[in-house]
Amino acid sequence: MFAVLLYNIWRLTDFLLKAAADGEMDYAPVITAGECVELVSSALLPPD
16 A cells, blocks of 8 residues: 555656646656655654
8 A cells, every 4th residue: 555655656746847847748757766765765764
């Protein structure tokens, strides 16, 4: 279930970046899945 949520967050982020950057929609991702995982995990982990 978490993987599906993470995938949807990645696709939504990619879509919003494309819409904000140039408005052109193609299938090549602007942000990779690995970068999205790093961003989400950094937000979930409490600071030291």
